[in-house]
Amino acid sequence: xxxxxxxxxxxxxxxxxxxxxxxxxxxxxxxxxxxxxxxxxxxxxxxxxxxxxxxxxxxxxxxxxxxxxxxxxxxxxxxxxxxxxxxxxxxxxxxxxxxxxxxxxxxxxxxxxxxxxxxxxxxxxxxxxxxxxxxxxxxxxxxxxxxxxxxxxxxxxxxxxxxxxxxxxxxxxxxxxxxxxxxxxxxxxxxxxxxxxxxxxxxxxxxxxxxxxxxxxxxxxxxxxxxxxxxxxxxxxxxxxxxxxxxxxxxxxxxxxxxxxxxxxxxxxxxxxxxxxxxxxxxxxxxxxxxxxxxxxxxxxxxxxxxxxxxxxxxxxxxxxxxxxxxxxxxxxxxxxxxxxxxxxxxxxxxxxxxxxxxxxxxxxxxxxxxxxxxxxxxxxxxxxxxxxxxxxxxxxxxxxxx
Ligand SMILES: Nc1nc2c(ncn2[C@@H]2O[C@H](COP(=O)(O)OP(=O)(O)OP(=O)(O)O)[C@@H](O)[C@H]2O)c(=O)[nH]1
Numbered sequence: 368x369x370x371x372x373x374x375x376x377x378x379x380x381x382x383x384x385x386x387x388x389x390x391x392x393x394x395x396x397x398x399x400x401x402x403x404x405x406x407x408x409x410x411x412x413x414x415x416x417x418x419x420x421x422x423x424x425x426x427x428x429x430x431x432x433x434x435x436x437x438x439x440x441x442x443x444x445x446x447x448x449x450x451x452x453x454x455x456x457x458x459x460x461x462x463x464x465x466x467x468x469x470x471x472x473x474x475x476x477x478x479x480x481x482x483x484x485x486x487x488x489x490x491x492x493x494x495x496x497x498x499x500x501x502x503x504x505x506x507x508x509x510x511x512x513x514x515x516x517x518x519x520x521x522x523x524x525x526x527x528x529x530x531x532x533x534x535x536x537x538x539x540x541x542x543x544x545x546x547x548x549x550x551x552x553x554x555x556x557x558x559x560x561x562x563x564x565x566x567x568x569x570x571x572x573x574x575x576x577x578x579x580x581x582x583x584x585x586x587x588x589x590x591x592x593x594x595x596x597x598x599x600x601x602x603x604x605x606x607x608x609x610x611x612x613x614x615x616x617x618x619x620x621x622x623x624x625x626x627x628x629x630x631x632x633x634x635x636x637x638x639x640x641x642x643x644x645x646x647x648x649x650x651x652x653x654x655x656x657x658x659x660x661x662x663x664x665x666x667x668x669x670x671x672x673x674x675x676x677x678x679x680x681x682x683x684x685x686x687x688x689x690x691x692x693x694x695x696x697x698x699x700x701x702x703x704x705x706x707x708x709x710x711x712x713x714x715x716x717x718x719x720x721x722x723x724x725x726x727x728x729x730x731x732x733x734x735x736x737x738x739x740x741x742x743x744x745x746x747x748x749x750x751x752x753x754x755x756x757x758x759x760x761x762x763x764x765x766x767x768x769x770x
Contacts, residue, residue, distance in 0.1 A: 451625045454592035455754040464757050467725045467749040468767035474502035474731065475539065475768030482531045487520065503700045504542075504731035508738065512538060536765055542734045545761040547743035552689035552717065553599070553656055559686050567650035569686035570602070570657045574642075576675055576714055577694035578706050579663030582722035582748055584613050586694050587660040588620025589748070589756035595624045596754075600654040604645025605630035606638035606678055609662035617660055623753070627652070638662065638674060639681040646685045672713035679714055691716045692745065697724045697732050704739055711740050722748030725755070730768060733759075 455463070477498045481491050495516070499509040519534045553571040562569065573590065575583045587603055594601045603621055605614035605628055614630040621628040629645035642659045649657035659682065661675060682688050693716040695703050710716060719736055724747050733744050744759045 452592075452623045452753070454596040454624060456596055457593065457758065460754050461757050461760065461763065464749045464755065465763060465767055467755075468730070468747075468764055469770065473728045474498050474504075475535070475765070476770045479528075479532060479535060479769055482516070482520070482535065483528045492517070499731065501729070502731035503729035503735055505701070505735045505738075508542060508731075508734055512542065532769060536769055539765045539768060540761060543761040543765060544737065544743075547737070549718070549743045549745045549759055551745060554689065555655075556686035556689055559684055562650075562685055566647065567653055569646070570649035570654050571690075572646060572649075572682055572686065572688040573656060573658045573690040573692060574679060574682065574688050574714070575658065575660050575692050575694060575720075576710055576716070577663055577720075578703075578710075579610075581663065581694045581696040581699075581703075582720075583607070583663060583694045584616050584620075584660050585751075586692075586720050586722060586746070586748060586756065587617060587658050589753065590658055590746070591620060591626045592624055592753060593756060594656055594658075595626065599656055600652075601626045601656045601658060602645055602649040602652060602654050603628045604642050604657060604659040606642040606645070607660050607662040608634060608636045608638045608641060609664060613660065613662070620753075639677045642678045643681045643684065646682045650685055668709065672709065675710075675714045690718060692718050692720050693740070693742075694720045694722060695732075695736060697721045697729065698727045700727070700729050700732055701735065703732075704736065707736065707740055711742075716740065716742055718742055718745035720744075720746040720748065720756075721759070725749045730764070733764065 478495050481487070481495050481498075484491060492513070496509060496513055499512060500506065504512070515538055516535070519538075523530055523534065551573070553573075555571055556569055558564065558569050575587050575590075577583050584607065591601050591603055603617055603626055605617045607613035607617075608631055611634045614628070618628045618630065620626075627648070629641060629648050631641050638661065642661075645659055646657050659678070661678060662671070664671070679688055679691070691714050693707060693710050695707055707719075719740065719742060721733060721736065721744050724730065724733075737743055746756055747759050749755045749757065
């Protein structure tokens with residue numbers, strides 16, 4: 368045979384074999400949905416093992432010249448602590464944080480003291496009404512609570528503090544609604560139809576959404592600690608690729624309790640891709656829960672909502688997302704409600720995390736937000752400390768309001 372022909376045949380065979388190997392390599396362990404653009408994920412472990420890097424400065428591109436290298440890795444990775452922290456137990460923190468709720472509920476004690484005067488004048492009732500309104504209960508709830516209290520005061524016809532406290536407690540508890548299911552849905556979900564069982568059992572998924580600055584990243588970190596304290600394993604996904612520091616912040620939270628964080632190595636990466644990787648890695652690693660942080664700000668509201676919808680859809684290529692938690696800053700009061708409505712319509716929230724409840728006297732927002740959005744407050748943030756997040760307990764809250 369002509370030697371040239373033999374060389375040609377060998378080259379063709381090698382090229383075909385190489386192509387097959389490359390294609391198989393790309394698909395090992397599951398394909399990225401076509402909706403998302405690929406990126407190389409890095410985890411907290413990679414950060415721990417990677418040698419220290421010099422900060423990368425992006426080259427200035429000359430006018431009309433090439434764009435700066437979009438794939439430049441992020442810099443200034445946080446260093447890992449020498450030992451893992453042991454997060455505080457759930458009952459322990461609820462006990463400790465109870466006194467912080469008292470600040471949010473100053474209105475409860477103020478009303479109690481007016482009611483205890485007995486033989487209330489119109490001025491007394493107006494004082495009660497003003498107190499309720501300034502606590503962020505909203506006009507509708509305030510009006511119906513006023514009516515109820517007036518009726519009860521007539522029926523009771525007493526200034527006995529214990530009797531009055533019992534009436535007020537019952538009224539407030541009814542408003543907060545103890546019948547709502549406030550547990551987090553952390554049951555292992557049924558895998559999506561297209562999910563390959565060989566890639567592991569999908570983890571329960573929690574998606575954290577909300578406007579910027581409300582405390583989403585902090586809450587993801589605190590939630591990871593709650594999960595660890597509860598004996599669960601977790602992975603976090605840093606899908607807030609809009610703000611580079613958010614991924615560093617989340618990585619630090621994860622490192623403190625040994626929770627892996629999946630993040631992109633470049634700023635502005637496709638957040639849906641990071642969310643998918645985190646969800647897939649959680650399944651592969653057989654962990655219990657994946658918690659995904661998202662950005663709270665984009666150039667426009669429609670863009671942000673489209674992005675959140677896409678993140679959720681892509682995560683659901685692995686399994687349904689069991690919890691979409693809307694993080695709301697309690698100190699923004701009624702103003703936060705409009706933003707909350709937009710999120711609720713865009714991604715279908717399953718629960719509310721009310722943060723910064725330690726920094727406000729407007730605890731009435733708990734009632735307003737549940738009424739407006741139709742979903743329960745499931746967790747409350749009561750400080751900047753790592754374990755200052757607790758499940759919301761209606762009875763404990765009302766008792767703290769009344770002192
Ligand atoms: N006092 C108090 N501060 C809180 C609480 N939760 C969060 N914070 C603080 O709120 C600030 C903002 O928190 P982040 O977690 O960065 O907010 P974010 O929503 O992720 O912000 P973006 O990434 O910009 O969207 C931080 O200084 C937190 O420490 C809380 O429950 N109480």
